[in-house]
Amino acid sequence: MAPWLQVLFTLVFAGLAGALIWRLTSIDKALWQNRPILAKRLEIYDRIAPDMNRIYCFRRLVGYWKEISPPDMIATKRRLDREVNIYRHLLSEDFYQRHFEFMQLCFHTFTGQGEDAKIRAVVTHDLGDRRVHAGYDWDEAWEPMFAPDELPTDYQIDEAYMQAMNALRRSIGLRDID
Incomplete structure (x- = not known):
């Protein structure tokens, strides 16, 4: 060469x-x-995802629902609302919308001035009676915390939860799992 x-x-x-x-x-x-x-973003996920799952389990009577009292559920909603609104501008608008839709299915909000949101669920269900099967002593004063009218179906709750969690995963930069 x-x-x-x-x-x-x-x-x-x-x-x-x-x-x-x-x-x-x-x-x-x-x-x-x-x-x-x-x-x-993973830290935000670790703060939001457990509370979303807590609400899902309580509403669907699956997982550890027996450990979650109605006042705990309202406290969880408040904590989750605070976290999502604090980090709204770091998360996607899709997640924010999907989260809002899930929460609207699980809670009846704006029930009156100074009133807490009501839990869209029943006290007694085919899967369990919250008064009897829960791991805490039931307080009759908790009955008004529920809004048993116009309940979404279990399918609607499942779908909204999955949509919100998938949007959260995408929002923090993780791709969909195939």
């Missing part, structure tokens, strides 16, 4: 190697810059 061709080949190879190193360095830098953002 001619010496000038060897030099040309070496220069082209060195140029390509330099471009590849530069590109890999910029990708690495971008990953390190995004790491704190991802960590914050």
Whole structure:
């Protein structure tokens, strides 16, 4: 091979190697810059997801519903509303809308000035009686905390919960699981 061709080949190879190193360095830098953002988003997920699941379990009488009293449920709603509104601008509008839809199915809000939201559920269900099967002593004063009229179906609750959780996952930067 001619010496000038060897030099040309070496220069082209060195140029390509330099471009590849530069590109890999910029990708690495971008990953390190995004790491704190991802960590914050995962922290937000860890604050929101358990309360959404708590509401879902209580409403559907699945999982650990027997451990959650009606006052705990109202406190969970307040805590979740606060967290979602604090982080609204770091999360997607899709998540905010899906969360709102889920909460509207689970709670009857704006029930009167100074009144708490009412839980859209029944006290006695085919899956269990909250007065008897729960792991706490039932207080008759909790009955008015429920809004048993115009209840959404279990399917509607399931679908809204899954939509909200999927939107939350996408909102923090995790892709859908196939």
